[in-house]
Amino acid sequence: MSSEVIRHLRIVGVGCSRFGCCTPQLYFLGCSEYVTGGGGDRAVCEDRWRDRVEHYGRDYMEIGADSLQTRLAGDLVVLQQQLDSPTMWATAARALTTYGKTTKDPTEAIGWYDTARIAADRSDDLAIRVWVRGRIELHRALMMTKSGDRSGGLAYARRAWATLPADRRSQTLGLVLQEVERAARQPT
Structure with a gap:
């Protein structure tokens, strides 16, 4: 593994401990999203994240802040690794x-x-x-x-x-x- 990948794996680990919400599956998702560049086409990845974030407003009203906060925390751990475009x-x-x-x-x-x-x-x-x-x-x-x-x-x-x-x-x-x-x- 390159030092860049190792650095990102450590960042995910710190993010997981900060939010206290990481499951092994979320940790794996964060690592695999980084290593594979988001799973393919950059525009598809960006669209997928944009759609997910747009649903947060509705979810806030439907499931409440506590439930949404847990999901958001996990998403932020993964999303922070992909902040490479406007x-x-x-x-x-x-x-x-x-x-x-x-x-x-x-x-x-x-x-x-x-x-x-x-x-x-x-x-x-x-x-x-x-x-x-x-x-x-x-x-x-x-x-x-x-x-x-x-x-x-x-x-x-x-x-x-x-x-x-x-x-x-x-x-x-x-x-x-x-x-x-x-x-x-x-x-x-």
Whole structure:
């Protein structure tokens, strides 16, 4: 085995221990995806990941955050090995944003949103950068507010809302802004 393959095997092992979710099958999948280059045609691999990540939103509503978090963690371990194109960075940015929504700890969620923002920037895809920031930024503001920084979280949310293009201000994001405003008014 080359030193590059060994390095990636170690990265997968660290990722598995970090998330505490790796089964031998997931570890094998991560290794085989790397060694075989994703199983063939790069465009097929990218499409497969994009489709999988698009389903996370529906799954979040259907199975709940806890169940989705376990699956997402495993997917992130495998996905991190394939971040070699702007398309894969865009896909990772969306997955990381969704993972941040599944965490219960506001400080941890903020870290995931920051990581998602970095991945979105590496994608060089303006639509993904706006999508992640509209969600990383408003959800980050909500986590700031819930962790005790009420005025800072509210100011952050309002700035994020103001910087979103009008056609990107969805009803869902408006509801998140309202949730931040409610959380900021909560008595301490």
